[in-house]
Amino acid sequence: MSSSLLKEPREIDEIVYRFLEISDFEKGFSECLQQLTEAKFTKSQFIDRYSELKKQPDTYFIVVAEDLKKKKIIACGTLFVEKKFIRNCGTCGHIEDIVVDKTYRGKNLGLRIIEQLTHIGKKLGCYKLILDCSDSNVKFYEKCLFEKKGVQMSLYLPMSKL
Amino acid sequence: MSSSLLKEPREIDEIVYRFLEISDFEKGFSECLQQLTEAKFTKSQFIDRYSELKKQPDTYFIVVAEDLKKKKIIACGTLFVEKKFIRNCGTCGHIEDIVVDKTYRGKNLGLRIIEQLTHIGKKLGCYKLILDCSDSNVKFYEKCLFEKKGVQMSLYLPMSKL
Numbered sequence: 346m347s348s349s350l351l352k353e354p355r356e357i358d359e360i361v362y363r364f365l366e367i368s369d370f371e372k373g374f375s376e377c378l379q380q381l382t383e384a385k386f387t388k389s390q391f392i393d394r395y396s397e398l399k400k401q402p403d404t405y406f407i408v409v410a411e412d413l414k415k416k417k418i419i420a421c422g423t424l425f426v427e428k429k430f431i432r433n434c435g436t437c438g439h440i441e442d443i444v445v446d447k448t449y450r451g452k453n454l455g456l457r458i459i460e461q462l463t464h465i466g467k468k469l470g471c472y473k474l475i476l477d478c479s480d481s482n483v484k485f486y487e488k489c490l491f492e493k494k495g496v497q498m499s500l501y502l503p504m505s506k507l
Numbered sequence: 508m509s510s511s512l513l514k515e516p517r518e519i520d521e522i523v524y525r526f527l528e529i530s531d532f533e534k535g536f537s538e539c540l541q542q543l544t545e546a547k548f549t550k551s552q553f554i555d556r557y558s559e560l561k562k563q564p565d566t567y568f569i570v571v572a573e574d575l576k577k578k579k580i581i582a583c584g585t586l587f588v589e590k591k592f593i594r595n596c597g598t599c600g601h602i603e604d605i606v607v608d609k610t611y612r613g614k615n616l617g618l619r620i621i622e623q624l625t626h627i628g629k630k631l632g633c634y635k636l637i638l639d640c641s642d643s644n645v646k647f648y649e650k651c652l653f654e655k656k657g658v659q660m661s662l663y664l665p666m667s668k669l
Contacts, residue, residue, distance in 0.1 A: 384593040394596045442591065471664055498656055
């Protein structure tokens with residue numbers, strides 16, 4: 346993941362926007378994600394998953410915001426890039442797992458993360474970006490220039506690994 | 508993609524359910540997808556994309572239904588598997604690009620494709636499967652055991668590859 350994919354300015358008010366790094370485990374990446382949903386993992390699990398994602402560098406783009414003074418991850422979001430056959434063998438970017446630390450809300454950090462992911466998607470040549478959200482977040486994403494498209498449906502599975 | 512991931516029976520009424528193969532270009536894979544959206548591509552583009560997806564064998568699972576008499580692809584669907592940090596570094600399956608040839612509708616082929624993709628997702632240990640659809644398709648996916656979860660939002664981009 347080249348940092349040239351990121352949108353300037355990457356540093357505002359002592360907050361830097363950059364790609365996830367392996368040292369972010371110590372900077373509270375897990376604690377940030379836990380404000381979205383269950384996201385506890387050990388350092389070893391983090392390193393294994395991080396290494397797996399690194400092997401698919403054109404698929405996973407995880408942007409974090411760090412408070413440089415506190416050396417703390419205060420927001421993050423993922424662009425997960427799908428290679429399709431439709432749309433002239435086009436690519437579609439899926440925006441996933443957007444979260445802003447609760448003590449930093451109201452400062453447009455979520456908007457900045459989405460701007461970064463959108464910028465990356467454009468640079469990669471994605472023909473569209475999609476995301477799923479709750480009704481209560483529709484207005485936020487409209488501010489990020491997204492439009493309502495359809496219905497998200499889900500099926501929770503018993504985990505039965507091979 | 509091991510065919511052992513597929514759900515039995517894979518062959519019913521001279522229709523076989525299996526993973527996409529490189530010979531499916533000649534069997535009308537593009538023509539099938541075109542009934543969903545713009546999906547024209549040359550044989551060379553198909554082979555290039557197919558080869559790219561093969562390099563990510565734990566990410567892309569494309570199931571097709573073939574009419575064995577006609578040697579024709581009559582339905583297809585994709586499971587696109589995302590490795591996350593949340594949910595104990597869990598995996599989420601995205602169901603994409605489901606289409607059934609219009610002359611074969613009403614025969615439960617769409618249901619069979621979703622059953623195959625769900626079965627694969629279970630075998631892979633996905634904690635959930637998600638998909639986006641129009642309001643008019645909600646009832647179909649409810650029959651496939653999916654539930655309404657949220658709102659899908661999209662942003663169409665000008666394609667500006669690096």
